[in-house]
Every structure is written in structure tokens, then in C-alpha cells.
Amino acid sequence: TEKTKVIVPVHLYGQSCEMEYIINLAKKYDLKIVEDNAQAIGSVYTFLNGEKKYTGTIGDIGTTSFYPAKNLGCYGDGGAIFTNNDGLAEKIRMIVNHGENKRYHHKIIGCNSRLDSIQAVILNIKLKYLDDYNSTRRIMADNYNKAFQNINNLQTPIEIDNSTHVYHQYTLKVLNGKRNELKEYLHKNGIPTMIYYPVPLYKQEAFKEYVPNNYYLENTEELSKNVISLPIHTEIENSSQDFIIEKVLNFFK
Incomplete structure (x- = not known):
């Protein structure tokens, strides 16, 4: 405007x-x-x-x-x-x-x-270690991608051609409407996950006076309901990531 x-x-x-x-x-x-x-x-x-x-x-x-x-x-x-x-x-x-x-x-x-x-x-x-940190995250993301590439109800992160990805988050899109069930299943198995973000920005109370009552962002709402982020950081051991992968695969069997 x-x-x-x-x-x-x-x-x-x-x-x-x-x-x-x-x-x-x-x-x-x-x-x-x-x-x-x-x-x-x-x-x-x-x-x-x-x-x-x-x-x-x-x-x-x-x-x-x-x-x-x-x-x-x-x-x-x-x-x-x-x-x-x-x-x-x-x-x-x-x-x-x-x-x-x-x-x-x-x-x-x-x-x-x-x-x-x-x-x-x-x-x-x-x-001085930032590049190493980011490289480790990319390796972890690649492990996840290879493990999940054949699961029909999961969409792995899409990397755009003109940007490198440093994987601050590894965020999946659950396509069968069972995101919350997956989150609960992983929680029961001791695996923390996060939703980024559960409440769309335009629905935050702080912006209420600026957003029309009938305002609806379809893509935002869909992502808010379907995304889930798995653990990814530089200190995760290979065995721990293998365990996370195993549990995700078991959920979609």
C-alpha cells in the first residue's frame, strides 16, 4: 500500500x-x-x-x-x-x-x-567454526533426506537453486494430516520436536487491529497445521539420529 x-x-x-x-x-x-x-x-x-x-x-x-x-x-x-x-x-x-x-x-x-x-x-x-557447524548440519539433513525420500506422506525440505542451506531447522511437511499424531508418537519415544509456527503471525493478538476479520492465508494455515521440525544440531551423535530416523519410519509403516 x-x-x-x-x-x-x-x-x-x-x-x-x-x-x-x-x-x-x-x-x-x-x-x-x-x-x-x-x-x-x-x-x-x-x-x-x-x-x-x-x-x-x-x-x-x-x-x-x-x-x-x-x-x-x-x-x-x-x-x-x-x-x-x-x-x-x-x-x-x-x-x-x-x-x-x-x-x-x-x-x-x-x-x-x-x-x-x-x-x-x-x-x-x-x-571461526561457523562453516564447520553449518557443514555438520547439512550432513545431518542429508541423512534425514536419504532416509525419508521414499515416504509418500512426508515432504522433505526443498533447497532453492540459488541459495545454500545451513539447516537451522530440519522441517518436514506431513501430507496425511497426522502431524500431531507423529509429534505425540515421537514424544512418547523421547524425541523432542517443534512446530514452527503453531500460530500464524497474522492471527497473533498483537496484530488484531490491523488484520480484517475475514482475512485468511491458505498457504500459511496449511503449513501451520502440517510442518514439524526434527532435532538437528552439531552435538547429535550418529546413533541418536539413527534412532530418530527409525522411529519416524516406524510411524509411517
């Missing part, structure tokens, strides 16, 4: 959105792009001209999360904002530090959102 100022592409589960299309759309309507790269740090997007860029560095601003469960996580809460715009960088630095442009001089309204030194040290050490 005429009120639209920004496009916020969310690089969900570990791979990039179609950024070429989004950039062209932003240029057409004179919009800014703020990437949500919380789940895809380390993923690389390839443009039609062959240029490659890391997700989170493509738009006007990129954001990421250092929550402990992320591919690059600290030991508490943390995050980062990336930009190549010097003016934006200066303003962001003020916002995250109480709006100060110098000590005790508050130029704008801000907040306390500084990354503490302990978390910064941890991230500085872990950063």
Missing part, C-alpha cells in the same frame, strides 16, 4: 528468500529492505549475474540472533545488526546505547541493547 516503507524478508529455517525478486520489487516501489537473518547466518545467495552475497548483507539492514540455539549462538541472549550505510550505522549505535552520541548526551530516544563482553568473547571464538 502507500503506507508500505520496508520489506522484511525472513530467511526461514536456514536458506535465503528470493532476494533478486525482492530487490527488484523494492527498487520499483522505492522501499527499504531489512533482512531477518536469525535462522540463516552463513547462507550464501547467488544472483543471476553470478554475484554471491551472504544473507544478512544484501538489504539496507541485516539482523541476526545469537540466541544459544542458533547456528552461531552465545551463552545468553544477543544479536547483531549489519549495514553498509554509515548514516544508518551511526543511528543504530545510538539507539542500542540509550540514544547517546557521546557519554551522557542523549541525542535520540534509545534503549539498552548492548552485547555484553562475555557473550562477545564467546561469539568471537565460535565464529
Whole structure:
């Protein structure tokens, strides 16, 4: 609409959105792009001209999360904002530090959102291992894909051609309407799973006043009812993944 100022592409589960299309759309309507790269740090997007860029560095601003469960996580809460715009960088630095442009001089309204030194040290050490972490996740995802490729009622993750996938989540789509039964079955066998996400964003109470009563997003609703994410992280032993695979296969026999 005429009120639209920004496009916020969310690089969900570990791979990039179609950024070429989004950039062209932003240029057409004179919009800014703020990437949500919380789940895809380390993923690389390839443009039609062959240029490659890391997700989170493509738009006007990129954001990421250092929550402990992320591919690059600290030991508490943390995050980062990336930009190549010097003016934006200066303003962001003020916002995250109480709006100060110098000590005790508050130029704008801000907040306390500084990354503490302990978390910064941890991230500085872990950063050099990020490619290894992501490689391990891809190997695990490949194991899952090979095991589940012949199950008619399961759709494994689809990797788009122009993005690498770092598998922050390994998310399946259950096609026979038995997602909840699968989740319960795996829970009984000691296997944790997650639903990302059980409540569609447009149905959140916080947005109630902005969404028409008859608003319905068919694809969003379908995915919310059918997706399930299996355990995937760098510390899972092969025997544990084999056990997870075995139980999923047993459920669909």
C-alpha cells in the first residue's frame, strides 16, 4: 500500500528468500529492505549475474540472533545488526546505547541493547567454526533426506537453486494430516520436536487491529497445521539420529 516503507524478508529455517525478486520489487516501489537473518547466518545467495552475497548483507539492514540455539549462538541472549550505510550505522549505535552520541548526551530516544563482553568473547571464538557447524548440519539433513525420500506422506525440505542451506531447522511437511499424531508418537519415544509456527503471525493478538476479520492465508494455515521440525544440531551423535530416523519410519509403516 502507500503506507508500505520496508520489506522484511525472513530467511526461514536456514536458506535465503528470493532476494533478486525482492530487490527488484523494492527498487520499483522505492522501499527499504531489512533482512531477518536469525535462522540463516552463513547462507550464501547467488544472483543471476553470478554475484554471491551472504544473507544478512544484501538489504539496507541485516539482523541476526545469537540466541544459544542458533547456528552461531552465545551463552545468553544477543544479536547483531549489519549495514553498509554509515548514516544508518551511526543511528543504530545510538539507539542500542540509550540514544547517546557521546557519554551522557542523549541525542535520540534509545534503549539498552548492548552485547555484553562475555557473550562477545564467546561469539568471537565460535565464529571461526561457523562453516564447520553449518557443514555438520547439512550432513545431518542429508541423512534425514536419504532416509525419508521414499515416504509418500512426508515432504522433505526443498533447497532453492540459488541459495545454500545451513539447516537451522530440519522441517518436514506431513501430507496425511497426522502431524500431531507423529509429534505425540515421537514424544512418547523421547524425541523432542517443534512446530514452527503453531500460530500464524497474522492471527497473533498483537496484530488484531490491523488484520480484517475475514482475512485468511491458505498457504500459511496449511503449513501451520502440517510442518514439524526434527532435532538437528552439531552435538547429535550418529546413533541418536539413527534412532530418530527409525522411529519416524516406524510411524509411517
